[in-house]
Each structure stands twice: as structure tokens, then as C-alpha cells.
Amino acid sequence: MENYVKQHCFDNENVSRYYLSPYVYIVQTDEGLYVGREDDEREFCFYEEVDVYIQLFHKLSEGMTEGEIYRYLEEYFSEKSNEILSLLIGGGIVE
Amino acid sequence: MKDCSCSYISGGAIEGTEFWLNDLWKFEAGDKNLLLDRQGHILLLKKNLCNTIWNQEISEDLLLKLLQRKFAYESENIDKNGTEKNSDIKPMFFMIDLTNKCNMECRYCLRNVEDDSDKESITNDMIDSICEYLAQYCKQIGDKRITIQPWGGEPLLETEKIFLLQDGLKKRGMNPQITIETNALLLSKGLMKELYQRGISIGVSIDGYQKIHDSQRVIHSGIGTHQVVERRIRSIQKLYGNDISTITTVTRNSLENLEDIIEYLAVDLGLIYIKLNFVHRSCFAMNDDLCLYAEEIADATIRIFQKILELHKRGIEVYEYNIWLKSMNLLTGKKLDVCNSNGCHGGKRMIAIDKHGDIFPCDVTDFPEERLGNIKTDKDLIALLENSVGEKAYFKEKKGNECEKCPWQHYCRGGCTVHMKCATQEQDVDMIECTINRNLYPKLISLILHEPERMNQLLGYEILKKEP
Numbered sequence: 001m002e003n004y005v006k007q008h009c010f011d012n013e014n015v016s017r018y019y020l021s022p023y024v025y026i027v028q029t030d031e032g033l034y035v036g037r038e039d040d041e042r043e044f045c046f047y048e049e050v051d052v053y054i055q056l057f058h059k060l061s062e063g064m065t066e067g068e069i070y071r072y073l074e075e076y077f078s079e080k081s082n083e084i085l086s087l088l089i090g091g092g093i094v095e
Numbered sequence: 096m097k098d099c100s101c102s103y104i105s106g107g108a109i110e111g112t113e114f115w116l117n118d119l120w121k122f123e124a125g126d127k128n129l130l131l132d133r134q135g136h137i138l139l140l141k142k143n144l145c146n147t148i149w150n151q152e153i154s155e156d157l158l159l160k161l162l163q164r165k166f167a168y169e170s171e172n173i174d175k176n177g178t179e180k181n182s183d184i185k186p187m188f189f190m191i192d193l194t195n196k197c198n199m200e201c202r203y204c205l206r207n208v209e210d211d212s213d214k215e216s217i218t219n220d221m222i223d224s225i226c227e228y229l230a231q232y233c234k235q236i237g238d239k240r241i242t243i244q245p246w247g248g249e250p251l252l253e254t255e256k257i258f259l260l261q262d263g264l265k266k267r268g269m270n271p272q273i274t275i276e277t278n279a280l281l282l283s284k285g286l287m288k289e290l291y292q293r294g295i296s297i298g299v300s301i302d303g304y305q306k307i308h309d310s311q312r313v314i315h316s317g318i319g320t321h322q323v324v325e326r327r328i329r330s331i332q333k334l335y336g337n338d339i340s341t342i343t344t345v346t347r348n349s350l351e352n353l354e355d356i357i358e359y360l361a362v363d364l365g366l367i368y369i370k371l372n373f374v375h376r377s378c379f380a381m382n383d384d385l386c387l388y389a390e391e392i393a394d395a396t397i398r399i400f401q402k403i404l405e406l407h408k409r410g411i412e413v414y415e416y417n418i419w420l421k422s423m424n425l426l427t428g429k430k431l432d433v434c435n436s437n438g439c440h441g442g443k444r445m446i447a448i449d450k451h452g453d454i455f456p457c458d459v460t461d462f463p464e465e466r467l468g469n470i471k472t473d474k475d476l477i478a479l480l481e482n483s484v485g486e487k488a489y490f491k492e493k494k495g496n497e498c499e500k501c502p503w504q505h506y507c508r509g510g511c512t513v514h515m516k517c518a519t520q521e522q523d524v525d526m527i528e529c530t531i532n533r534n535l536y537p538k539l540i541s542l543i544l545h546e547p548e549r550m551n552q553l554l555g556y557e558i559l560k561k562e563p
Binding site: 023092 | 136143163164
């Protein structure tokens with residue numbers, strides 16, 4: 001179980017930051033990393049750079065700005081960063 | 096522990112935006128609010144931020160949080176109540192009814208162990224057929240992450256069948272989690288070692304210290320089993336460490352001494368994972384005298400909760416499964432349990448298969464009217480279940496007059512179908528589960544708002560950030 005998801009209490013300071021949703025499930029198998037939300041039918045599977053995503057989720061459990069997330073993704077995925085960020089936010093993995 | 100206030104707020108347009116807010120409950124304590132919607136989502140907000148939702152000052156950042164947490168929608172026409180979709184039908188938990196034979200005669204047994212005419216165990220051929228069926232099912236859904244619970248009677252009366260099941264699945268490229276619940280009488284050191292080496296999890300039934308346990312968990316001669324069970328638990332701990340769980344049935348016998356029972360389990364036995372279940376009426380054993388009234392269940396629920404908190408305060412690590420689970424329901428929405436996460440998932444996320452290959456929605460294999468199909472004739476399990484959901488009485492929606500306004504309806508959904516089946520009076524909902532939820536969830540929310548560190552202790556990890 002992913003023991004790093006958190007329920008944050010939002011205030012005027014942190015409401016603008018992005019966090020790993022407390023409603024995600026993250027399952028690592030031999031095939032890849034399955035990520036989804038408990039209340040959503042969609043599930044995403046990341047087959048490559050699994051460790052990169054896991055590290056990102058750990059960071060997101062404490063909160064990141066949009067810029068910080070983008071810079072992190074750009075380091076590993078360059079032109080695909082926007083697409084991945086949209087996927088994570090649109091999919092409710094990142095709130 | 097202080098309570099918190101609760102108000103119900105009907106959904107409506109969010110002023111100044113084109114978005115709509117769901118119906119929700121707002122819990123308030125100090126400078127914090129907890130919002131809860133009908134789909135079981137929560138959102139923790141500082142009060143001054145929360146108030147912006149209703150005074151036309153909502154920021155884009157907060158609006159995004161509300162949208163992503165599904166508190167808000169773009170259109171008023173979206174289904175806000177989160178009615179269950181048929182796509183939720185995907186069993187991942189399988190009870191395999193190996194036998195209805197048992198080497199004990201517990202006073203509240205839910206099984207029909209008296210029926211000698213059908214007292215035989217599952218055959219090796221049927222085990223093989225079940226393995227093939229499960230392998231094909233996993234191939235169909237593209238997911239092998241299933242859990243199997245060999246069940247009884249006493250499952251260790253058929254240990255070889257458990258190993259046959261595991262080996263049969265392995266042969267077919269599967270390695271599911273296997274977990275057994277046992278009375279532990281047959282758990283020799285050799286067997287324990289083999290279960291451990293095979294990675295099979297063990298849950299042991301123990302109803303408390305000797306006086307309580309032996310008043311209701313006896314062998315056929317009426318002799319108590321506590322001494323043996325306690326010895327077995329200590330042996331299991333030497334091998335499995337803390338990775339053993341226990342199940343304790345709370346009855347009228349245990350009511351007066353509930354705190355002592357928990358103290359015994361957590362301190363004397365040093366158990367970390369315990370589960371206390373309230374007895375419910377059995378259709379087979381004469382156990383009405385052991386069953387509790389709703390007020391007694393309400394009171395006992397709070398006492399269990401407070402005892403666990405007290406143990407944590409004393410530095411004793413212990414997790415009561417039902418409290419842990421309901422806390423997880425609130426904080427993560429994870430459907431960790433097929434019974435108590437958001438209503439009964441019998442026939443949807445779990446099924447049982449009996450020794451004839453008959454398929455049942457859950458552990459109702461002694462009730463022929465609950466049969467859904469058979470593994471030999473119903474190869475497409477999901478299609479079978481989808482048809483059954485629309486037709487069988489088992490799946491009828493459970494809702495009482497008070498459910499619509501109940502904040503816990505999402506987590507409860509009327510409770511356990513089996514509890515209701517065996518109740519003396521006809522019920523709209525499972526009154527045991529309803530009573531537990533109405534009493535426990537408000538306490539859990541109070542803990543989240545007033546003492547988040549203690550909620551973290553209940554769960555065993557820091558899910559709520561420490562206040563600066």
C-alpha cells in the first residue's frame with residue numbers, strides 16, 4: 001500500500017499547490033506501474049521510468065507547484081512533459 | 096474527546112461561477128472544516144478558506160480542488176449521487192468452500208454443520224476445475240491480482256486441498272494471495288511451517304481470555320479450546336512475527352468485559368492486528384441469547400474505539416480492523432474490504448464457490464436459493480453476475496427512510512445482506528452495520544479535526560499532516 005498519500009488541510013497558503021490525490025491507488029507489478037483513482041474507472045499504466053513516477057508521487061505527497069512538477073518531468077521526458085502533466089491532473093491523480 | 100458540529104448543505108450553483116456544488120455535510124471544529132459528499136469524498140479546509148465557497152470569493156485554486164475532489168461539477172445534470180455502475184462488477188476475492196465439516200461447535204456458528212446428509216468435502220477434481228475457472232477468468236479480465244480464501248467449517252480439516260488449490264493455480268501461472276481463517280486447533284508446528292513457507296496468511300478466531308472464549312468456542316463435547324488456541328497463537332507469532340491477525344466475536348457474554356478482552360489481545364498476547372465483529376443471528380445455531388440490541392452495539396462500538404485510543408496513548412501498537420477500515424474509508428476512499436468499504440460487494444467484488452462448483456455472491460453457500468450459477472455451465476463469470484444483479488433478491492437495494500439524509504450512506508449502503516437474511520424481523524437495512532456507522536463515523540471525524548496525530552496513530556502512518 002502506498003503509505004505516503006496524505007489528506008492535506010487546505011488554507012490560503014497551500015491551496016495553490018498540487019498534491020498526490022489521497023484517492024489514488026498505486027500498484028507496481030512486473031508489467032509496470034498501475035495508477036488510478038478509487039472513484040474513477042480510468043486506470044493508467046506506466047511501463048517505463050517507473051522509478052521516476054514513484055519519486056514524483058512521493059514529492060507530490062508533500063505538495064509541489066505546477067512549475068516544480070513541470071521541471072521535474074522535463075528532466076526525464078522532455079517534450080512529453082506537458083502531455084504527462086495533463087494526464088496526471090486530468091486523471092485526478094494530481095490535485 | 097470533543098465533538099464537532101455538523102450541518103447539511105443542499106447542492107446548488109456556486110455564486111460567481113458556472114459550476115455546481117454537490118449536496119454535502121460540513122463538519123466544523125475550531126478553525127477547520129471537513130466537507131463530506133454523498134460519494135464519500137472529504138475535503139479538509141481551514142474555515143476562512145471554506146467560507147469563500149458560499150460568499151462569492153472562491154478562488155480558481157479552490158474551485159479546481161472542488162472539481163477534482165468531485166464536490167463540484169460543470170453541469171447540474173451530472174449524476175451527483177454516484178450510483179453504482181455495473182463496471183464495479185469484477186470479483187477479485189474468492190471464497191472456496193472446501194467443507195462444512197468442523198472440529199468445533201461454536202455457539203454462534205453461521206454454518207449449517209448439522210446437515211449430515213451433505214457433510215462431505217470438496218473433491219480434488221473440483222479443485223482442479225476451480226483452478227482452471229479462475230485462471231480463465233483472470234485471463235478474461237487481464238488481471239491476476241486475486242485473493243483466495245479457502246473456507247469451511249474448519250478449512251484446516253482439508254489442508255491438502257488448500258495446497259492442491261495453490262499448486263493448481265501456480266501451475267497455471269498464477270500466484271494469488273491466499274488467506275485462511277481458522278480455529279487453530281489443527282495448527283501443528285509442521286503445518287504452520289508449511290503454511291508460512293507457502294506464503295499463506297493466517298487469521299485465528301479467539302474470543303478473548305479463557306472465561307469468555309470457553310463460554311462459546313467449544314468442541315463437540317462442550318470442552319473449551321482456549322488453552323490450545325492461545326498456545327497456537329504464540330507459536331504462530333514465533334514464525335510469522337506480527338503478521339498474524341485474530342477475529343473476535345463480540346456477544347452478550349463478552350459485553351461486560353470488552354475492555355479486558357482487548358487488553359488481553361493487545362497486551363497479554365501482544366497482537367497488533369485484531370478484529371472485533373459483533374455476533375449476528377445465525378439461521379442454524381440457536382444463538383439469539385448471544386445477540387446484542389442496537390443500543391448495546393452502539394455503546395460497545397464507542398467502548399472499543401476508546402479502548403484502542405487508550406492503548407495507543409500507553410504506547411501500545413494495535414489496530415482494530417473495523418476502526419482502521421472505516422478511517423481509511425473516510426480518508427482515502429479505498430475499497431479495502433468487500434463488506435465494509437461502501438456497502439455489500441457480494442456477487443460484485445467477491446464470490447464464493449462451493450464443493451459442487453456452484454457460484455454464490457458470498458458465504459451463503461448453505462442457502463440454495465442464493466445460488467447464482469455453476470462454474471461448469473457459466474463460463475463468463477462477469478456476464479453471470481451482471482444478469483444476477485438485475486434479477487436476484489440478494490442484490491436488492493437496501494435503503495431505509497433515514498438513509499437519504501445520512502452522511503454515512505455511501506460507506507454503508509444498507510450493510511450486510513446476510514445479516515438481514517438471518518435477522519428475526521424484516522429490516523430495510525442491516526441494523527448492526529447502521530448502528531456501528533452512526534456511532535463510529537462521527538467519532539472518527541472528530542478525531543480528524545481535533546486530534547489528527549491520534550488519527551495517524553489509528554492508521555499506523557502519517558496520513559494527516561502535523562499541525563505546525
